[in-house]
Amino acid sequence: MIDISKQTVSINCPECKRSITVSLKQVADEVTVKCNCGQGIKLSDNNGSVKKSIRDINKSFKDLENTFKNLG
Numbered sequence: 791m792i793d794i795s796k797q798t799v800s801i802n803c804p805e806c807k808r809s810i811t812v813s814l815k816q817v818a819d820e821v822t823v824k825c826n827c828g829q830g831i832k833l834s835d836n837n838g839s840v841k842k843s844i845r846d847i848n849k850s851f852k853d854l855e856n857t858f859k860n861l862g
Contacts, residue, residue, distance in 0.1 A: 791848075791851060791852060791854055792829055792847050792848075792851045793839065793848060794814060794843075794847045794851070795813065795814050795815035795818065795830055795844045795848070796808055796813060796814075796815065797813065797814050798811045798812060798813050799811070799812060799813075799814065799817070800812075801831070801833075803825040803827060803829050803831065804829065804831065805828040806825060806826075806829065808826060808827065809826055810823060810825055810831070813851070814840060814843070815831040816833055817833045817834075817835055817840045818835050818838075818840045818841040818844055819833075820832070820834055820835055821833055821836075832844060836851055
C-alpha cells in the first residue's frame with residue numbers, strides 16, 4: 791500500500807536559502823531539521839492540515855485497494 795507520509799517536499803533554509811528535502815511525516819510531526827549551514831528549522835503544521843491530509847489520502851488509497859480486491 792502507498793503511504794503518502796513518505797513523500798517529500800522541498801523547503802528553503804531561511805538563513806542560506808538552500809533547498810532542503812523533508813518528508814510530509816516530518817512536517818506533520820513538526821520536527822526540527824538542520825540545514826547544511828547549521829541552521830535549525832522548526833517545521834510547522836498549521837491547524838494540523840498536513841496530518842489530516844495524510845490520514846485522508848491514505849484512507850482513500852486503502853479504500854481504492856479494497857475496491858480492486860473486491861472486483862477480482
